[in-house]
Amino acid sequence: MKTSVKIASFALLLLSSAFPAMSADKEKSPLRLAVAGLSHGHLAEVVRRVDRGDFIIVGVYEADKLIRENSPLRRKVDGKLFYADLGEMLDKTKPEAVVAYGSTFEHLSVTESCAPRGIHIMVEKPLAVSSAHARRMAELARKHNIFLLTNYETTWYATNHEARRLILEGKIGDITRINVYDGHQGPIEIGCSQEFLSWLTDPVENGGGAVMDFGCYGANLATWLLKGSKPVAVQSVLQHQKPDKYPKVDDDATILVQYPDATVLIMASWNWPMNRKDMHIYGTKGYIYQDSPTSMRVYESKAAKVETVVTPAPLPPPYNDSFYYLKAAVRGEISVRSDDLSSLENNLTVIEILDRARQK
Numbered sequence: 001m002k003t004s005v006k007i008a009s010f011a012l013l014l015l016s017s018a019f020p021a022m023s024a025d026k027e028k029s030p031l032r033l034a035v036a037g038l039s040h041g042h043l044a045e046v047v048r049r050v051d052r053g054d055f056i057i058v059g060v061y062e063a064d065k066l067i068r069e070n071s072p073l074r075r076k077v078d079g080k081l082f083y084a085d086l087g088e089m090l091d092k093t094k095p096e097a098v099v100a101y102g103s104t105f106e107h108l109s110v111t112e113s114c115a116p117r118g119i120h121i122m123v124e125k126p127l128a129v130s131s132a133h134a135r136r137m138a139e140l141a142r143k144h145n146i147f148l149l150t151n152y153e154t155t156w157y158a159t160n161h162e163a164r165r166l167i168l169e170g171k172i173g174d175i176t177r178i179n180v181y182d183g184h185q186g187p188i189e190i191g192c193s194q195e196f197l198s199w200l201t202d203p204v205e206n207g208g209g210a211v212m213d214f215g216c217y218g219a220n221l222a223t224w225l226l227k228g229s230k231p232v233a234v235q236s237v238l239q240h241q242k243p244d245k246y247p248k249v250d251d252d253a254t255i256l257v258q259y260p261d262a263t264v265l266i267m268a269s270w271n272w273p274m275n276r277k278d279m280h281i282y283g284t285k286g287y288i289y290q291d292s293p294t295s296m297r298v299y300e301s302k303a304a305k306v307e308t309v310v311t312p313a314p315l316p317p318p319y320n321d322s323f324y325y326l327k328a329a330v331r332g333e334i335s336v337r338s339d340d341l342s343s344l345e346n347n348l349t350v351i352e353i354l355d356r357a358r359q360k
Contacts, residue, residue, distance in 0.1 A: 031055040031327040034095035034119075036086060036110045037102020038062040038071040039195040042124050046099065049323055050076045059093030061086045062102075067195050086113050095119055097147075097330050103199035104206050108133045111148065115140035120147040122326050126216035126354065127347040129207030134351040138344055147329055147336060148344050151322040154217055154277055155341040157293040161319075162312035163281060164225060171300055172283030178225065178264045179280040180218030183210060186270035188245050201249055208358055209249030210270045211238055217277060218255065218266030219353040223346050225281065226259060228339055230349060233258040234356035241271050255357045 033055040035046060039062075050057060050073075060082045062068035068082055083089035090098075090113060097120040100110045107123045114121050121141070127150045128134035141148035154160055167175065184190055187200055199205035206212055223229070234257050238250035245251070255266040281288040289297040299307045318324035318334060325342065328334040338345040 031323075031330060032058045032094070032096045033323075034059040034061070034089060034093055034098045035073065036061045036089075036098050036100045036114075037106055038067050038073065039064070039103065039199060040101035040124055041192050041196040043071070043073065043101045045322070046101070047072050047076060052323075054327055055323055057081065058095050059083060059089040061089045064195070086110070090114065090117055090119060097122065097326055099151075099326075100124065103202075104129050104212065105133075105199070105204060108137055111137040111140050115144040115146055115148075118144055118146060120149075120326070120330050122147075122149040122151055122322065122342075125150050125152045125220070126207075126212055126350060127344075128351050129204070129212070131348075131351050131355045134348055138348055141344060147326075149326065149329070149336070149342040150220075150344075150347040150350075152217060152220055152341060154221065156315065156320055156322065157277075157290070158312040158315050158320075159290045159293060159296040159310075160221065160279075161315060162310065163279075163288045163290050163296060166288060166298065167225060167281070167283070171285070171298070172281065172287060173285030175225065175262050175281060175283050177262060177280075177282040178218075178222055179282075180221060180264065180266045181272075181276050181278050182214040182217040182267070183269040183272045184275040185272060186242065186245065186251065187213075189270075190275075201246055203249050206249065207354070208238075209246055209251055209253075210268045211236070211250050211253035211255070211357055212354060213270070214268035215253050215255055215266055215354055215357060216350055218264065218268065218279075219257070219350040220341055220346060221279060222257060222264040222266070223349045223353075224339065224341050226262060226264075228345065228349070229259050231257045231259050231264075231353060231356075234353055236357040238358070246270065253357065255353070257353060 030053060057077045060073060060077060063084055098114050100107055100123040107128055111121060128137060137148060187197055237254045239252040240250060241252050251270040253268040257264040279290040285302050286300040294311060296310045297307050298310050314320060318328040329336050336343055
C-alpha cells in the first residue's frame with residue numbers, strides 16, 4: 001500500500017531564517033563574477049542565468065582562441081571582456097568570485113591564480129583530478145581565506161535534503177546501506193560538444209572517465225549523509241564496455257565504499273539506458289528511495305508500515321541554486337558549513353575516495 005503526501009522542508013526553512021536577511025542594497029548589487037574556461041558543457045548554466053540579475057559577468061578567460069570566439073557566452077557578454085590570459089583578466093576586471101568551466105585538471109591553476117588575489121572560487125564537480133591537486137588547492141584557499149566551493153547538480157535537489165532531515169530525525173534508524181545510481185548513456189551518445197569531449201575522455205585532464213564524472217556524486221552524498229565519516233576501505237571495478245568510443249578511460253565504475261557501520265555502493269556509468277541521479281538509503285527501521293529531484297518514497301517499519309510517496313517543498317533561496325548560494329556566501333549573508341555538500345572539507349574526502357577507487 002502506498003500513500004502520497006506533500007510536505008514542507010521545515011528544517012531548511014528554519015536554517016535559512018537563522019542567517020541575516022539580505023539587505024536591499026546587496027540584493028540590488030549583482031555579484032561581480034568572472035568565468036575561467038569555456039570548454040565545460042555545464043557552461044549552459046551560466047548562459048541561462050546571466051540575465052537574471054543576481055550576478056554580472058565582468059570577465060571571461062579561455063586560452064583556446066577557437067573556443068573563446070565561438071562560445072555561446074559571446075551572445076550574452078561583451079566581446080571586450082574576453083581574455084586569453086587568466087591573470088590579465090583577473091587584474092583588469094577585479095571579480096569578487098570566479099566560476100571554473102574548463103577541465104578538472106585546470107582547477108588547480110585557477111586556484112593558483114585566484115587565491116593569492118583574494119578571489120573566491122566555485123568549480124564544477126569534482127573538485128580536482130587527484131588528492132595531490134586537491135590538497136594544494138585547499139592549502140591555497142585556507143592561506144588566502146577564500147571560499148573554494150564545488151558545484152553538483154544534486155546539491156540543489158529538495159529530495160536529498162529532505163532525506164537527510166528524515167535521517168537526522170531517526171525516521172529510518174541508523175544507516176546501514178546507501179546505493180547511489182548516477183550517469184547517462186554516455187557523453188558521445190548524448191551529444192556533448194567536441195571541446196567538452198576532448199578533456200572529459202582524457203585520463204589526465206579529467207582524472208578518469210565515469211569514475212570521476214559520476215562517481216563523485218555518490219561520494220559527495222555519502223560523505224554528507226554519514227556526517228563526514230571517512231571510509232575504512234574502498235574497492236572498485238572499472239570497465240571499458242565501449243572501448244571503441246572511450247579507449248582511454250573507464251566508461252563504467254562500480255565503487256564499494258565501506259564504513260565501520262555502513263556500506264555504500266556507487267554505480268557510476270556512461271552505459272545507463274537513461275539519465276539518472278537517484279539513490280536508495282536503507283536504515284535499521286526503514287528506507288528512503290530518492291527517485292528524482294522532486295519525488296521520493298519513504299518506508300518506516302515502526303510507523304504505519306506503508307511506503308509513502310513524498311514531494312518535498314522547493315528549497316528556499318539561496319539553497320536552491322548554485323549562483324544564489326555563491327553570492328550569499330561571498331557577501332557574508334550565509335555561513336558555509338564544513339559539512340555542506342559544496343564545502344571544501346566534504347570534497348577533499350570525495351577526492352580521497354575517488355583516488356582509492358582508481359587504484360589498480
